[in-house]
Amino acid sequence: MNEQGGNGRAAQPPELFEEAYIEIIGAREHNLQDIDVRIPRNKLVVITGISGSGKSSLAFDTIYAEGQRRYMETFTAYARQFIGEMERPDVEQITGLSPVISIEQKTTSRNPRSTVGTVTEVYDFMRLLFARAGEAWSWKTGKKMVRYTEEQMREQILHDFSGRRALLLAPLIRGRKGHYRELFEQVRKQGYAKVRVDGEILDIVPGMQVDRYKVHDIEVVVDRLRISPERAERLHASLQTTLKMGNGLVQLLDPDSGELRNYSRHLMDPETGLSYEEPSPNTFSFNSPYGACPHCKGLGQVNRVDLQRVIPDDSKSINQQGIVPFGEVRDNITFKQLRALAKKYGFTFSTPIRDIPEKALNVILYGGEKKEKGQKSELAVTMSYASQNEYVYNLAYEGLLNMLQRWYENSSSEKIRRWAEEFMVVDTCPECQGMRLKRESLHFKIDGKNIAELAEMDLSELAEWFEGLEERLSERQRAIARDVLKEIRLRLGFLLHVGLDYLTLNRPARTLSGGESQRIRLATQIGSQLTGITYILDEPSIGLHQRDNHRLIEALKELTHIGNTVLVVEHDKDIMLASDYL
Template sequence: MRGAVWICDIGPGPGQHGGELLFSGPVHDFFAAGRSAGSHEGTPRSRTAAFLARAERPPRPAARRPGDGLLLLRGAARHNLQGLDVAFLARAFNVVTGVSGAGKSSLVEELIERAGRGALEASPRVTKLIAVDQSPIGRTPRSNPATYTGLSDVVRDLLAATPEAVGRGFGKGRFSFNVAGGRCEACGGAGVQEVGMHFLGRVDVVCDACGGRRFNDETLEIRYRGLNIHDLLETTIEEAQVVLGGDGRAARILSTLNRLGLGYLRLGQPSTSLSGGEAQRIKLASELSRPGRGHTVYVLDEPTSGLHAADVAVLLSALDGLVEQGHTVITIEHHLDVVRAADRVIDLGPGGGPHGGQLVAIGTPEELAACEASVTGAALRGGGNGAVPTAVAAGLPRPDPAATARPITFTGVRTHNLQGIDVTIPPGQVTVVTGVSGSGKSSLAFDTLYAEGRNRFVESFSAYARRFLDKPGDAEFDQVSGLTPAVAIRQGRPSRNPRSTVATMTEIGDYYRLLFARIGQRDAGKAGSRQPAVGSDSSPRRDACDLLPTAYRLPPAATVHLTASMFSPNTEQGACTACKGLGTIVECDPTRLVTEPSRPLDAGAMDGHKAGRFYGDPFGQHVATLRSAGRARGMDFSGPWVELAPGARHLALRGAGDEEFDVEWEFKRGARTGVQRFRSRWVGFAGLVEEEYARKHADHRGEALEPLMHRVGCRACGGTRLKPERLAVRVAGRHIAAWLALTVDEGLRLLAAIARDPDGAGLSPRDALVSRDLRDEVERRLMRLQEAGVGYLTLDREAATLSAGEAQRIRLA
């Protein structure tokens, strides 16, 4: 914010208490103003100015809590972590910090994964672990804060208990817009109806039957304290405390939501309209409102992301309350006020990616500030006095009315809670829209400026093209000028699809595939000799069989022309047949299957999971088959797992291949006993789990087996995701998987070397000419990534492993 040129401050409060334009002007004037004149219920009108001037600050603890026990994580080596041993304080507030890409998310994910399978060393014992992230609480408008927190059940119970409802025989289901009977059947409880406009797409119009109230007239006649179900869902959380405060369940949920600064939200506000920070606080409120029992570990991922400093103070108060109740809080965070409030700080670094993954410092914030090697410690020592930074004071580029385009000007903006404000945004400058949560920032930036800019841009398309484009919504304002098409980069977690990588997110992978299709070459097997691949622009047509390893050669008459799709792991032509282009395969993890190694396999060694208990049943056919295989191989499985020889363990887990054994199964099922004799192969306990997972993984039944599974690199392709014949094609001596395995920085150096000496890189003059534009475009995109500070990332890095900060910078680049 201090690095901006123009500030738009919206407030003074959230929801109906906000929507005013408190300040719009140069950053110098904003800092000079300090606090705006006037007050709002005793609060300075500009909370932003107050916090920047340090007139207001989040509270700091009077003393650091020593904790009561430890949560020990030993040998953490996920992603870039370098075998770390980390001790979190139990019943205290722990903060994991460090530069982007240092390994913070990886460390916490490892802790969550180990706790989930009971492999976390913890004293006192962890009763429950709750991870609270910023993912949406629902993906349809039918989901809302009331449904997520369980408050809707309370509201429906109260309405169903009224004398009018009892007299008419209405149950609580009558007051759900998801259930036939009480809802408006004309719109299905949606409140709107979709109207097809042929080539103009679909438009939502308010339902004529219910007027957007979602319920039929009979249901709306039932009232609780003068309000029907529609009225109750339209009340804010703050207002609902007055109406529903008499019910203990409702009071507990509403007070928690209000305490987290969400009093401005409506009970029935669609989840699709909530920000990531609001969704995270609703999740936290849902957990806080439940009576706590035992020792719970709460894990939060950057909970202050997008929060105003005033809301950070509210969040810290709630987290402090959890610790006071005897629970443990672990959060990934960069916000210095949160770091200063911690009882223990775990600082990772010193850099990102391969330069990170080390434990730089661990201790109190004061100890971290004294650590010279810690970047976070340096920031803590710097403090901050609210002054405008030197770069801004020295003069960043300023608007020049004579040399720049017209400013963007909106008048009378009334989108959502905005109260008819007039806003001017200078062109070609950095403008920051700020204010407390719920004040109307997103309403102005995304739902007005971006939405209107996109709508006007879309109007230039044909009617046929417009039907395929989503409409971001209609902004409400009187007049606008100077508006141009806008690009929106929202907060959000990266894709969890294992096929999504840095290369696919940036489209660099597409350019690499085209590069290989145009100038790819193969090694002819002779020193210093390289031959163009079939389909290369620089070559005469060659026999396709020369392209492939011997095992993959086609008949001489066949001809293969290289296309970009052949180098994609997402197509049948390119994907490794063993892993289907994923680069990994799912296998049963023996350490997760054998949970009690001090016991024999048929006496509880696998009892930590339902599947293990089934396969390890001493009277089951699987144990009987193992015993038969053991007798044939001279192995005894009656002893504890830890005492079995390596060969016996391999036989028990991985089986005996295609060899068949004579099995005598003495079964026992309740009172029924007997003997069955049959001949069968033994695939091993891990093989049995994998076969079952293969049958069920596509539906919900496979979820039960997921705790036993883990991903390992595909042995067929070595994790490259591609068929061997695709890896035989090379550019500059590397196959495409090797190009993608380079970091952004390494890729730039390779392209620079090719540009300096194409012949030395194995490119003919024609290859160099054909690929020049492609290489230039890739270089441009790589430079954008480098400028965004993610030069350490490899292009084949899965999107699911990126931190939220890394993903956002990639989208920005």
Template sequence: MSTTTSYSTAKDGAAQDGTARHVADSHDLIRVHGARENNLKDVTVAIPKRRLTVFTGVSGSGKSSLVFSTIAAESQRMINETYSAFVQGFMPRMDRPDVDVLDGLTTAIVVGQERLGANPRSTVGTVTDANAMLRILFSRLGQPHIGSPQAFSFNVGSISGAGAVTIERGGRTVKERREFSVTGGMCPRCEGTGRISDIDLTQLYDDTKSMNEGPFTIPGWGSDGWYGRIYRDSGFFPPDKPIRDFTKRELDALLYKEPTRIKAEGINVTYEGLIPKLQKSMLSKDREAMQPHIRAFVDRAVTFATCPECEGTRLTEAARSSKIAGISIADACAMEIRDLAKWVRGLDEPSAAPLLASLQHTLDSFVEIGLGYLSLDRPSGSLSGGEAQRTKLIRHLGSSLTDVTYVFDEPTTGLHPHDVTRMNDLLLRLRDKGNTVLVVEHEPETIAIADHVVDLGPGAGTAGGHVCFEGTVDGLRASGTVTGRHLDDRAALKESVRTPTGHLEIRGARTHNLRDVDVDIPLGVLVVVTGVAGSGKSSLLHGSIPRDAGVVAVDQTPIRGSRRSNPATYTGLLDPIRKAFAKANGVKPALFSSNSEGACPACGGAGLIFTELGFMETVSTVCEECEGKRFQASVLEYRLGEGDDARDISEVLAMPVAEAAEFFGAGAARTPAAHAILTRLADVGLGYLTLGQPLTTLSGGERQRLKLATHMAEKGGIYVLDEPTTGLHLADVEQLLGLLDRLVDSGKSVIVIEHHQSVMAHADWIIDLGPGAGHDGGRVVFEGTPAELVAARSTLTGEHLADYVGA
């Protein structure tokens, strides 16, 4: 590790003063002065360039606000401003962060945990350009030769026709009609998706009802909703006639009619049959990225099957017939990438040497970063957050750029302890090439390699936003901050484990890389499923456990939300609150929604006025009419509660969860439905969040726990959780373990996919998959108690857990 520049460190867990640290050469620093994004409270820091700086602190302390919303955002905004005004008109507009001074910025490359997109046509190969290189390779070397690279693309169909072109002839411009033909590789049967679908009409509507009676059972299609009203007023069928009595023509109009302009409730709108409408609005999206209730509907209503014509490869027969050394492009994309890398390395074709070298580098980068078990045909939407982040990193590994600022959001997410060392090596390599590396992280092993640490806190939300410590890792350890105190935490093995109340049998599991796995999962206890990334953990639980009424699954799909979405709307908390206000004041519940009748007319319920200034940044100002409260003045006159404790709706939405739980738990404002939701939010450690805080300002860990709190309301005997420690500070893991214990002690069965060793040590039973990833995994390599796993040391997990607990 390179030598660290010396900095003065904070005493008693707090920064010495509010000024940036003095260093002889200010060009070697990124200086932030007076940062106030989200919950930051005039934060001032000096970050050394060409060093590895790790930002620590509890979830919600302000790490992402400082690193992503301030430093990285301003770097990207300033780069955008170097383009012409014309080009900027086509680029996303970015507001300047709320900060007084930002000096010493360099070009920022953000490698975050955002999913790679929900487009079902997007694969690992398409998002990394590996597919593009393969298509060129097969168009040059494949036999028989079938055409250009697009002949191997499952996103390009074969079309022909004629059109007018404008050309110069004899000094004048003329138009000519010319024939054209495009030969693409898209399978015509499945249109390049690799699967076909069949829709169960009984899941779309109740055919005993008429349009007036609201027949649709599709989420969001109620009789009072926009879709319900369009179909009712379409004029293509009588609104009071039950669907089962429709004529053939009327039923065809309901199900299949092509887009047609109609007038509904005096408004010109486009009517479209149910089937094509659902194909576009729901079925064209990746299932893994859908909201839970939409996904549940799709699972009920749609049956998916592998396309029989292309056998799931997405490609035409011609594209599959062209081969290199006996391998088609479909075969190549289906290989594990590490096997594909070996195959490419064996190709000796001087005419394609530069292409082969570039493809080889990309494939080797996958292997180097621990993703060699993936295949290029893997849908990108199915990757975990950690896999997605590492996939984005691939294009930067061989870059010759230096003096770049790389920004990482918990790069160890989803990594087995065995793989963390490899990620640390990559971060250090980027630094040693002369780059500035900024990492938001909770993993002690990654914090340990930092040249410089910035610890934020001391708490979360309004209790955070301060720099508690700046300096070395040893200084952090001795600082007395929350992070410093917990940095060397080690959980002990439980002295006794619970006795199972039964078993969930899984037989012959073959999802993805699983090899006819037979396993009995104990019920009534805390079960942790472990193994390296790609060993088959998610395939075993999400692919083999039946999703019946008794199973509540909380996976890693991101929660959706605009700046109008907040914890109250996402969890359904706002509904009982609105009803409580309405009942107490004798008015309609809609008045207490800032997205409905109660919205401030000046800002439309946003609380802010946005002024567009062309290619310059959009200016947002607090609405003068409602002073940012989002509601009409008349609505704020209605109050809930008695005497001095009474609150209006804006004051309730400004409450932290913990305060709101007390407010709705007793007295005149007592609302059991609201109190139950608030209790669940507090149980997952979100007591500091305000009810009306925009979801867009929540950290990744906060969003994960918000989803967990929502799923806890579902009635089920088995909870399946996918890496619930994601985004959790070391100090918060203990609270999560307490929550898992409470779930089990209440009679639930809890099954957790997890890499965090304190969760492993706390388990009653461990199922370890492996021994490796991809085709080297897919087997159960250990079943038993954590103590037995530590004593055996027979697997990678066992070795790391033994070292962790000091056995």
């Protein structure tokens, strides 16, 4: 082992020798031949050599393994019985070893929910930024959402409806099915006489209910008054009652013109009354039900049945397994339904799939036409039993593609799910267009961008966007966002420093190469600002363009400058020349 630029060993005072070096005595792990090594601490040290020379045996199987073993020994005996004992590496003695962190070449995570943004925590800080400083826009009208205090609400109502008669309405039900008999009775007992149901003012009568199968909007008429400054006290009292009943939402209706306006303590579209929940960091998390797209559950992709896999060869018949998921013809309910379809539409199980009438094939694949409530399916299926009796049932046919989708999504059997998956392809989610978040979350914006659009930028472009962001924010937003922006810029800087400027935050972690994963972990460690650590890296230059080598070297040097030892197993000439010890 040679130190670059001179023999540092002789320069060390004897009393500081053990503190200045990691000393390995008698290392015999794998193909190491009882070697002794002294490695200077708080330096960039490169371990190089031909294949099989013992580089990894020294770095990982000896130094890292001993560091892990010592860490495990800090646990109580009770805890160690669950972890298991770690075998001591084949070495006489190691002294001067600080806590060890290995940054190896392996994919960061196989979890489909893990991305560059979540692994590096940049996305977590962006979620915090959007929760605090994001501006909400209506997904219905594209207008900016507003919220009022009670005082602002009162002043706005006096301005909007001055001199006009108005009904104060407290929304109770919005876009939901049900008969609401109990709700009407409860409102009647509270002393209210009128409600507005689906836009129509009605008297509340005992036993009142609505069609349970239709979607309804129901508001209580809390007060009817002429809006003027002279009636400000009455407006104030009625407004308080309405806000309490309507959970912070008030509607004012001009009975003469039909004009309806919405006012809310929450984020609301003043034109349509659409309201959003108060944003939190989870609102922008695709790993949380509060933020994830409900259709793809935050994955950005969905599995859908592929007709080409279901019918790969339409010259075959059902008897020839032309519709693959059906398999061989059997005597079960599915084939009884198919026989009933064949009888109804005039084909047989020997008819090539391409010659089956189009309407019949559509029913086989997608199911029969929807029937009105109370009507039975027209598909008559004959069922015979051991008693020799035959019965004819009117059964609805779900459709093969619908069945496959249902089995894949709802089956508790992993075997059935895997079988159904054979007939599926992965598609971009049609609801969120691959952005993973629900539509409300995608309509919170900063400087015209939502969080998913930022996650699609490459890191160099994203860093540039964040660089001048304060100038484009309001004074309130700047005060809120200052500390969060500092953390985001810091982490993006570390990622750019290790040559990852081409990645995007929404890049799945499982698609990263070993070298990319290693450099991400390196950037994360630099960001953690830990000191007194021994870092061990395995060929971090792999997959890195030669022009970005200097950035990687600077990052490795940065770790040593803050008081860490960096051991690198490497063949790259530039890194070897830049090392403090080789």
